Amino acid sequence: MHHSSKQTYRARWLLPIDGDPIPNGMIVVDSGIMTLISPFQDSQVEGDLVDLGDVAILPGxxxxxxxxxxxxxxxxxxxxxxxxxxxxxxxxxxxxxxxxxxxxxxxxxxxxxxxxxxxxxxxxxxxxxxxxxxxxxxxxxxxxxxxxxxxxxxxxxxxxxxxxxxxxxxxxxxxxxxxxxxxxxxxxxxxxxxxxxxxxxxxxxxxxxxxxxxxxxxxxxxxxxxxxxxxxxxxxxxxxxxxxxxxxxxxxxxxxxxxxxxxxxxxxxxxxxxxxxxxxxxxxxxxxxxxxxxxxxxxxxxxxxxxxxxxxxxxxxxxxxxxxxxxxxxxxxxxxxxxxxxxxxxxxxxxxxxxxxLGRSTTHGRLAIGMPANFITVATQADRVDQLWSDFSSDSSSSARPAPHN
CATH class of the missing domain: 3.20.20.140 (Metal-dependent hydrolases)
Incomplete structure (x- = not known):
């Protein structure tokens, strides 16, 4: 079975770090590099769509x-x-x-x-x-x-x-x-x-x-x-x-x-x-x-x-x-x-x-176009940013996990 080199990840929240949290966000990844980070739009999905569900995606x-x-x-x-x-x-x-x-x-x-x-x-x-x-x-x-x-x-x-x-x-x-x-x-x-x-x-x-x-x-x-x-x-x-x-x-x-x-x-x-x-x-x-x-x-x-x-x-x-x-x-x-x-x-x-x-700003710590797609996920049911923070501080999101990769 042939795997496309592109995947699109969707999640309840994206936290790029250098910008505001994005509700219902998507990340397009091409050969391990992020090429799009935005609110979810069907028309922009490339390759396989991987819906990660009720999680926030963060940089490692x-x-x-x-x-x-x-x-x-x-x-x-x-x-x-x-x-x-x-x-x-x-x-x-x-x-x-x-x-x-x-x-x-x-x-x-x-x-x-x-x-x-x-x-x-x-x-x-x-x-x-x-x-x-x-x-x-x-x-x-x-x-x-x-x-x-x-x-x-x-x-x-x-x-x-x-x-x-x-x-x-x-x-x-x-x-x-x-x-x-x-x-x-x-x-x-x-x-x-x-x-x-x-x-x-x-x-x-x-x-x-x-x-x-x-x-x-x-x-x-x-x-x-x-x-x-x-x-x-x-x-x-x-x-x-x-x-x-x-x-x-x-x-x-x-x-x-x-x-x-x-x-x-x-x-x-x-x-x-x-x-x-x-x-x-x-x-x-x-x-x-x-x-x-x-x-x-x-x-x-x-x-x-x-x-x-x-x-x-x-x-x-x-x-x-x-x-x-x-x-x-x-x-x-x-x-x-x-x-x-x-x-x-x-x-x-x-x-x-x-x-x-540590001098690694181009490879780690942010979700940004052109950077490696090494993100992690944290469970959240939040609909608003303030709920996101209370979810993060509660025991329900007691761990961050490496995201699944195709």
Whole structure:
């Protein structure tokens, strides 16, 4: 039986992301590329008509920050609301020395879970070496080490990772780099990471302003992080406090030297830091709503970041601080708990904004003519846009699914 290279998909709603939701919409696909996106009209159907029924079609979701290597965990580490510095100590203890093979298995398991729940692009922080980077994944080699030997070893692995996996097509590189955090990555090592990102022309991601304890450490060399690092036998006085008058503003300016920068978490950013990020158009912030909730941090400045014109994307973080890797659940969490955010903006954070942050705006995160037809569906009975949002936040649409393809 001969299959036409064209199909037309019809659904109760289409959410292009760059435009308003379209009720009773249609998408024409030719050889895997979208050629028409519009309200349904019989006269414009091409090839086989596939009526998907009572669903909304959305672009595949973009998870802009996760650690797939923790995907073996059945539940988060530690207790909800615990101090971040103590949690990190528990994470280090839990991981111990996981060998490369086991780590690879965990990554593939997490990848399968994310893809099955509608995610189509993943920014994964990896402990190198990693034998195989799964499809649809940008693997950010994690670099850290307050001891010279550890820092050198992580940096050498990261450079090998980039050599092996960076692509001459900058839009398609499967590898990137991630200096871990200001409490674990001293300035010389951070600068080395930034130079490496520039040389290889790849994105850079770093955990920044994760908690007030991080600020205490950078400003004064004191607090829970200082105590945790001392307990691990690390030379706190050698690296902290930072000499800069505003350490986080200084850090943001440094990070902005990379081709693209993902500032991860940003739970504790203040007004001057938000303005500084806004001054660097190549910087995005990645917000992980359910991880933020797990630690009981004070309200996330996501609305202030958006108001400042900053590109904000969403991530799941890892199963060490989150019950699962389902990005749709992050969307639902925000629709339920952050009524101050505009629902279309919440969806944009999980799609187009993530693609933009990662330099993949031409292949992911939008329904647009000329782009690959990798869409997903979410069940809805809505007749009006406001009903659509209440359907999305209810349990009846608890999952997003990859759309069927002919």
């Amino acid at each position: 979701l973009v998870n802009a920050h996760t650690h797939l290597e923790f995907s073996d965990l059945v539940q988060p580490i530690g207790q909800a609301g615990m101090e971040l510095a103590d949690w990190i100590r528990e994470v280090i203890a839990t991981r111990g020395m996981v060998d490369t093979n086991t780590r690879q298995k965990h990554v593939l398991k997490g990848h399968a879970e994310a893809i099955a729940s509608g995610t189509q692009l993943i920014a994964d922080i990896v402990t190198t070496p990693l034998e195989t980077i799964p499809s649809n994944t940008i693997a950010f080699a994690e670099v850290l080490g307050l001891s010279q030997a550890r820092g050198d070893e992580r940096m050498a692995q990261a450079e090998q990772h980039l050599e092996k996996n960076a692509s001459p097509d900058l839009q398609a590189s499967a590898a990137a780099i991630s200096p871990h955090a200001p409490y674990s990555t001293p300035l010389p090592l951070l600068n080395h990471c930034i130079e490496t990102a520039k040389r290889n022309r790849v994105p850079l991601a770093m955990h920044v302003a994760e908690s007030p304890a991080e600020r205490d450490l950078l400003n004064h060399g004191t607090g829970p992080f200082a105590e945790s690092l001392q307990a691990l036998g690390l030379p706190v006085d050698q690296f902290f406090p930072w000499a800069a008058p505003s350490p986080l503003v200084h850090l943001i300016d440094l990070l902005a030297k990379a081709p693209r920068t993902l500032i991860v978490h940003g739970n504790d950013l203040n007004e001057s830091e938000i303005q500084r990020i806004a001054s660097h158009p190549n910087c995005s912030v990645v917000y992980c709503p359910r991880t933020h909730h797990f630690f009981g941090h004070s309200q996330h400045p996501v609305a202030e970041l958006q108001a400042a014109g900053i590109n904000v994307a969403l991530g799941t973080d890892s199963r060490a601080s989150n019950p699962d890797l389902n990005l749709w659940s992050e969307i639902q969490h925000l629709l339920r708990h952050r009524q101050d955010l505009i629902p279309t903006e919440v969806l944009r954070m999980a799609t187009a904004n993530g693609a933009d942050a």
